[in-house]
Amino acid sequence: MRNSEAILVTPGTMKIFDAPVPKPAKNEVLIEVEYVGICGSDVHGFESGPYIPPSDPNQRIGLGHEYAGTVVAVGDEVTDFRVGDRVCAEPGVPDGTCRYCLGGRYNICPDVDFLATQPRYRGALARFITHPSNLVYHLPENMSFIEGALVEPAAVGMHAALAGNARLGKKIVILGSGCIGLMVLQGCKSLGATEIVVVDVMPKRLEMAKKLGATWTVNATKEDTVARCREILSGGADIVFETAGAKVTALQATDIVDRGGNIMIVGTIPEPVPIDFLKINREVTIQTVFRYVNNYPMTIEAISQGRFDVASMVSNVYDFEDVQHAFEESVSNKANIIKGVIKVGGSREPSEKGE
Known part of the structure; x- marks a missing residue:
């Protein structure tokens, strides 16, 4: 060898x-x-x-x-x-x-x-x-x-979806539809979520998000992200996943999340983000997500059973x-x-x- x-x-x-x-x-x-x-x-x-x-x-x-x-x-x-x-x-x-x-x-x-x-x-x-x-x-x-x-990036998405308590009945916004955003999307869907908005600036990524099960997509270059997400969901989101790793999307998350909701920071944001706590002082939780923990077996099972499509990506x-x-x-x-x-x-x- x-x-x-x-x-x-x-x-x-x-x-x-x-x-x-x-x-x-x-x-x-x-x-x-x-x-x-x-x-x-x-x-x-x-x-x-x-x-x-x-x-x-x-x-x-x-x-x-x-x-x-x-x-x-x-x-x-x-x-x-x-x-x-x-x-x-x-x-x-x-x-x-x-x-x-x-x-x-x-x-x-x-x-x-x-x-x-x-x-x-x-x-x-x-x-x-x-x-x-x-x-x-x-x-x-x-x-x-x-x-x-x-399986590795899919496990990131699965861990984030579990940590955010994604499930049937939750209104979800995913900011960013790169690889990890699409994995979070599939993690949420595998846990039963059906109302999912995916936001990005690249049409090809949004097309893939739609193919993989996003209920709605928003092109941030053509629409006001916050206004459009709140319009689609008739109010705020129960869970907002920031996966783009950008200051602008982190700030948008505080405007999109509903009272009592969760903001899940999945992306790596390289600069400080000021938080206006007056916007979220109704028991909103902000949580960072790091890689995965004990998620490989369930992720492998989800892919094997066809509930998680990584090959199409x-x-x-x-x-x-x-x-x-x-x-x-x-x-x-x-x-x-x-x-x-x-x-x-x-x-x-x-x-x-x-x-």
């Missing part, structure tokens, strides 16, 4: 290098990667470099954390997996000992080792990768590797050796890309030689 990995050499430049095939530890499995989803955080890293630069300037920076593949070796103490199993994996490895982990909220563990971030910056864009077996999940026979790779598929082009296009063609994935399995030999 030969391994290779895509490395962010400098912001804006990805190259593929030879790398050793990692050996699984006693509690790990070795996975041959088939597909990797391109996340918005990967695109940000490609454009600007890692959010938190490594302390070692010689540290290799890998990208990618949404992946699925085939088990090709198992550690001595692994009993739940065999060679040939089709799997996906949670990319974050918590320390398992802090009070958050022990309290069942491992998603907010401060010492989590998350793929493509500190401390190791190990990316999933590699032919072979090791992972702790307790964070690896079997893929049902009717699920493809592409669907397996997209894939608009662009790239070969591993075209990783540079994949990221360049993800930056330059955001209006037309719903979800990009990179096919790692079956790719040609690496174009660059590592040490």
Whole structure:
């Protein structure tokens, strides 16, 4: 077996290098990667470099954390997996000992080792990768590797929908219909919600939202978002999901939410947002949502049962050796890309030689 990995050499430049095939530890499995989803955080890293630069300037920076593949070796103490199993994996490895982990909220563990971030910056864009077996999940026979790779962002949507208490009878507005917004939409629908407004500025994304079950869509470039949402719902929303990661949509959320409603901040907003509490001082809850916690099994089941359609969201598929082009296009063609994935399995030999 030969391994290779895509490395962010400098912001804006990805190259593929030879790398050793990692050996699984006693509690790990070795996975041959088939597909990797391109996340918005990967695109940000490609454009600007890692959010938190490594302390070692010689540290290799890998990208990618949404992946699925085939088990090709198992550690001595692994009993739940065999060679040939089709799997996906949670990319974050918590320390398992802090009070958050022990309290069942491992998603907010401060010492989590998350793929493509500190401390190791190990990316999933590699032919072979090791992972702790307790964070690896079997893929049902009717699920493809592409669907397996997209369990990760789907779990974000499922976790947000559960945290916001989405269900039948709730009036919901989702601000932003990028990948995560569309995943939140499907999470809400899988929990029974039927009155869902999705807002965006990109027509192609709104078309996809409609296809995936949005009851109404609002083009924010053509309509007053707040006025139109309140008109559609005959008042405010019970739950507003901010998924765009923008100050303007965060501010709109306080104007759209109804008394006693929930504002769920799912997107990563890079600047401070002033809150006019006089607008929401009728027992409105503002809650941030971070990744997912214990949501993989239910998300896999929802996809397998056809209640969560991730395959239709894939608009662009790239070969591993075209990783540079994949990221360049993800930056330059955001209006037309719903979800990009990179096919790692079956790719040609690496174009660059590592040490």
